Amino acid sequence: MLEVDRVINDRLTSDVPLVKEVAQYIISAGGKRLRPALLLLVSGALGSPHPHRHTLAAVVEFIHTATLLHDDVVDESTLRRGRETANERFGNAASVLVGDFLYSRAFQMMVDVNNMRIMQVLSDATNVIAEGEVLQLMNMHDASLDEAAYLRVIRSKTAKLFEASARLAAILHGCSSVTEEACATYGQALGTAFQVIDDVLDYEGDANELGKNLGDDLREGKVTLPIICALQRASVAEKTMIVHAIENGDVEHLDDILKIVRATGALDVARASAMAEANRAIEAARQLPDNPFRSAMVQLAAALQDRRS
Numbered sequence: 001m002l003e004v005d006r007v008i009n010d011r012l013t014s015d016v017p018l019v020k021e022v023a024q025y026i027i028s029a030g031g032k033r034l035r036p037a038l039l040l041l042v043s044g045a046l047g048s049p050h051p052h053r054h055t056l057a058a059v060v061e062f063i064h065t066a067t068l069l070h071d072d073v074v075d076e077s078t079l080r081r082g083r084e085t086a087n088e089r090f091g092n093a094a095s096v097l098v099g100d101f102l103y104s105r106a107f108q109m110m111v112d113v114n115n116m117r118i119m120q121v122l123s124d125a126t127n128v129i130a131e132g133e134v135l136q137l138m139n140m141h142d143a144s145l146d147e148a149a150y151l152r153v154i155r156s157k158t159a160k161l162f163e164a165s166a167r168l169a170a171i172l173h174g175c176s177s178v179t180e181e182a183c184a185t186y187g188q189a190l191g192t193a194f195q196v197i198d199d200v201l202d203y204e205g206d207a208n209e210l211g212k213n214l215g216d217d218l219r220e221g222k223v224t225l226p227i228i229c230a231l232q233r234a235s236v237a238e239k240t241m242i243v244h245a246i247e248n249g250d251v252e253h254l255d256d257i258l259k260i261v262r263a264t265g266a267l268d269v270a271r272a273s274a275m276a277e278a279n280r281a282i283e284a285a286r287q288l289p290d291n292p293f294r295s296a297m298v299q300l301a302a303a304l305q306d307r308r309s
Contacts, residue, residue, distance in 0.1 A: 001033060001036070001037060001040070003054045004033070004036050004040070004054050004057045004058055004061070006054075007054050007055060007057075007058040008027060008058045008061060008062070011058060011062075011105060011109060012024060012027065012105075014101070018090070018094060018098070019097075019098055019101050021090075022069075022086055022090050022094050022095065022098040023065075023098055023101065023102060025086055025089065025090070026065055026068060026069060026086050027061075027065060029080065029081045029083065031081060033061060034162075034194070035057075035060045035061060035064055035161055035162060035165045036057030036058065036060055036061045036165070037057075038162060038165045038166055038187060038190070038300075039053060039056060039057045039060060039165040039166070039168055039169050040053060040054075040057055040169075041293050041296055041297050041300070042165075042166045042169035042170065042183050042186070042187075042288075042293075042297065043169040043172060043173065044291075044292075044293030045285075045288045045289060045291060045293035045294040045297060046169060046170065046173040046175060046179070046183075046288065046289070047173060047289070050169075050172040050173060052113050052115075052172060053169065053172060055109055055112065055113060056110075056113065056118070056168050056172070057165075058109065059106045059109050059110055059122065060106075060122075060161060060164065060165045060168075062102045062103070062105055062106040062109070063102070063103065063106050063122070063125075063126060063129075063161060064161055065099075065102055066099040066100070066102040066103045066106070067099075067129060067133070067157075067161075068080070069086055069087070069095045069096070069098060069099035069102070070095075070096060070099045070133070071133070072085040072086065072087050072088075072095065073087045073092045073095050073096055074133070074137065075216075075220050076220075077216065086098070103126070106122075107122075107123075110122055110123075115171070115172075117171050118168060118171055118172075121164050121167055121168060121171065122164060122168070124164075125160050125161055125163070125164035128156050128160045129156065129157060129160055129161060131156055132153055132154075132155075132156025132157030132158075132160065133157055135152065135153050135156060135157075136153045136157060136222070139153065139222075139223065140220065140221040140222065141221035141246055141247050141248075141249065142221075142223060142246075143223065143231070143242070143243040143246040143247055145223040145228065146228065147225065147228055150223065150224065150225055150228060151192070154191075154192060154195040154196070155188065155191075155192055157195075158191050158192070158194065158195040159187070159188045159189075159190075159191030159192045159194075159195065160188075160191070161191070162187040162188060162190055162191025162194070163184050163185075163187040163188040163191060164187070165187055166183040166184055166186050166187030166190075167180060167183055167184040167187065169183060170183040170184070178287075179287070179288070182284045182285075182287040182288060183284070183288070185280070185281075185284040186281045186284040186285050186297065186301075187281075189277045189278070189280040189281035189284060189301075190277075190278070190281040190300070190301055190304075192274075192277045193274045193275070193277035193278040193281065193301065193304050194304060194307075196225055196270055196271075196273055196274035196277065197271070197274045197304055197307050199217065199224035199225055199226060199270065200225075200226055200267055200270045200271055200274070201307070202214060202215065202216060202217045202218075202224065202226070203215075203226045203258055203261045203262070203266075203267060204261075204262065204267050214254075214258075215251050215254045215257075215258070218245055218246065218249075218251055218254065218257065219249055219251045220249065221246055221247070221249045223246055225269075225270040225273060226261050226266045226267055226270045227242065227246070227261065227266070228266075229264070229265075229266035229267075229269040229270055230242060230260055230261045230264045230266035231243075232266075233264035233265065233266060234260055234264055238260045238264075241253055241256065241257065241260070242257055242260065245257055271305070274304060274305075275304070275305055278301040278302065278304050278305065279301075281297075281301040282298050282301045282302065285297040285298050285301065286298070
């Protein structure tokens with residue numbers, strides 16, 4: 001990961017000072033670097049390290065960071081990872097344009113690897129992520145959204161880059177189609193579980209630990225799994241309150257809605273759904289060679305149950 005950070009810093013170079021300033025601001029915020037770490041873990045599980053793995057790990061982090069810059073503008077977010085979002089600090093225009101820079105720099109780096117299959121996977125993944133973003137936008141303030149529609153969004157918007165990261169490692173190692181699909185399944189399931197837990201934490205987490213405001217999803221009109229589960233179990237009066245909040249982005253009764261979400265057991269149901277995905281990831285990981293890297297992949301999926309930030 002230190003080598004990945006070195007590649008990231010080397011490739012953030014630009015003759016335009018604001019580009020480097022904004023990009024460095026969001027990259028230096030830290031974050032979990034889960035997608036590049038996933039690529040390295042899978043690569044290790046598959047055998048001898050490939051020299052391009054650090055470049056591709058940096059590529060997926062650039063793509064992810066670009067989506068964060070754009071997301072925060074669309075969502076009008078003011079806080080991420082405990083500090084001002086880039087759009088809050090530098091403005092919407094700078095955030096969008098630097099996001100574009102990171103996308104294009106990622107594609108330049110892809111070309112350096114000189115592997116058409118890798119370019120296909122990453123370009124397809126980037127396109128699916130964009131579709132997921134638009135789909136989520138279409139679903140805003142729609143209280144009738146069901147679990148299938150919700151999963152379609154998060155598998156496009158979040159899990160697709162996890163899936164691509166794991167698949168890239170298999171492609172680098174020239175694995176069979178069976179092994180490649182096992183890696184991709186691990187990534188998709190892990191990414192899905194990660195996002196479901198993220199959505200749970202928006203209703204039960206600690207704002208200081210999360211580095212964002214509780215109830216942001218509701219404020220933005222996002223219908224996530226905890227709300228879907230709560231609506232299925234709430235009383236008529238409680239449903240009316242939740243639906244009004246979704247449709248109007250009204251968080252005046254946020255404390256009451258948090259109590260309803262918790263009292264209906266919606267968070268437990270959502271966590272169970274996340275753990276089912278984590279178990280699917282574990283089963284896929286167990287198809288890979290038995291070594292410390294595979295063990296770390298299993299532990300990573302299992303640890304999602306205890307995630308608090």
